[in-house]
Amino acid sequence: GEDVEQSLFLSVREGDSSVINCTYTDSSSTYLYWYKQEPGAGLQLLTYIFSNMDMKQDQRLTVLLNKKDKHLSLRIADTQTGDSAIYFCAEIPTGNQFYFGTGTSLTVIP
């Protein structure tokens, strides 16, 4: 199966920027996604990027895509305590089946 990898934990101070990284294996994915999961809740789509883009900015969120290295990152500017959650990157290489990363648990320290 596809392999989508993320670091497990990230801790930042409130107001700093957070950068969550992801590597994926299948270069045929048309879209790459970031989902947020708060404790006890479902998966909330944060943002996505088309594979022919290098960067997408959406308010405090910036997604960077390096197709050559199959590396995706999510930058959260001015991180707030409400941003504390698990962040999953995901790809859809074929069909409509999502492959999720292991998830990065972001802790924001006040």
Added chain:
Amino acid sequence: EPEVTQTPSHQVTQMGQEVILRCVPISNHLYFYWYRQILGQKVEFLVSFYNNEISEKSEIFDDQFSVERPDGSNFTLKIRSTKLEDSAMYFCASLLRDRGFEQYFGPGTRLTVT
């Protein structure tokens, strides 16, 4: 804003019992999915469903699992004889169109098998 709903939010069952997890996808969506997340692990694809039949399934989705869209609004996942290792959070998702970019997830059902 339209949303995917799931019931129950938490289901406790004894090993060997059958469970049915229910989902109501967004009304005009055409593609439906079940995923599961074992505590502390990644979200795993189980099955996708389109035009009243399974379109893809993973190795996890063995003969103990089945899906159904009984009435045009509900989408169910049945586990015939639950095992301890079926304990997980089960997420339903729906998608409007093929290769569409936004898959909407429900809040999940936590299944605990004792």
